[in-house]
Amino acid sequence: MNVMIDLCIVPIGEGTSLSPYIAQCTRILRSSGLKTTLHPFGTIVEGEWDAVFAAVKQCHSYLHVAMDVVRINTTIKVGTRTDKAQTGEEKVASVERLLKK
């Protein structure tokens, strides 16, 4: 089962700059061979369900163990569909086509 997720990992109580944590998670996701696309409120991750969620778990573990984060609040949007395979770019393009009409 393929999945597209929108991943937003928020360490709590670690200061107001979150970019070092997000960069580290992006490295973990990419080294898992997953396609990732950053946006201002999260990261789109596309891949096979088990690989995607194994990488999300690895992000939580890494932040807790290697970066000493005490508390993490993550929000994940998860999309699955059986009618067609659609990449993130195709989802955006289908809206932009309508906007040009």
Added chain:
Amino acid sequence: MNVMIDLCIVPIGEGTSLSPYIAQCTRILRSSGLKTTLHPFGTIVEGEWDAVFAAVKQCHSYLHVAMDVVRINTTIKVGTRTDKAQTGEEKVASVERLLKK
């Protein structure tokens, strides 16, 4: 690693009544031995990381395969912490204690 999640599974294109799908997912989560608590916008699920996310995957699979849902949009809030074990009831109680002051 223990985790508390807030799970909101939304089948898209299947009519406006979602309760049959949510009931079925609740059965799946409970039969996995996970602690579940329903609220008006989702279900709190508490347990070990792998067991929790295996059950979430099973929900998506069941809806697609057994209930013919074509598209699912799920939102998951995920909380992990290393400083203390805290149940859902304890999280709510800690706020209510402050409200009584």
Added chain:
Amino acid sequence: MNVMIDLCIVPIGEGTSLSPYIAQCTRILRSSGLKTTLHPFGTIVEGEWDAVFAAVKQCHSYLHVAMDVVRINTTIKVGTRTDKAQTGEEKVASVERLLKK
């Protein structure tokens, strides 16, 4: 237009205990005359659209100005429907009825 929201306000960089902030927001929401129900990952707020979102803005303002919070990350689920008025309790009850069958 009536609305039911699930509000999760997360101050970033203010320590790992969020309950004092959530208690304060709950006081603001209730003093606006809105119906609120706490759960482990947020607060269900029911009311008229403008009143609900005015109160959410007041929460952000209060946390920034009176509690010196520098950065806030809030997640809001918003439900509106035109077919029927349904309270939070009724949403949960409709799932629980199915679970008893």
Added chain:
Amino acid sequence: MNVMIDLCIVPIGEGTSLSPYIAQCTRILRSSGLKTTLHPFGTIVEGEWDAVFAAVKQCHSYLHVAMDVVRINTTIKVGTRTDKAQTGEEKVASVERLLKK
């Protein structure tokens, strides 16, 4: 108070293709003079708090009244901060700078 939101509007029970609804909401947001950026799971909207949330309300109203949508489930991430003004592009760039190191 300026705000950056990540807006994901999901009409329920209207078929599996959501792009016509998202295109229409994007038109509403842009005609309100707000900066919008589409991504595969939502739209980043930047602007002044009241203008942003007035436009979100207008999206719900338009979908219900003009497009006959019976039920809408929206997820909004809301970011406010008092330490600096930061655009969506700057948020992404600050992570990408770290990834190049």
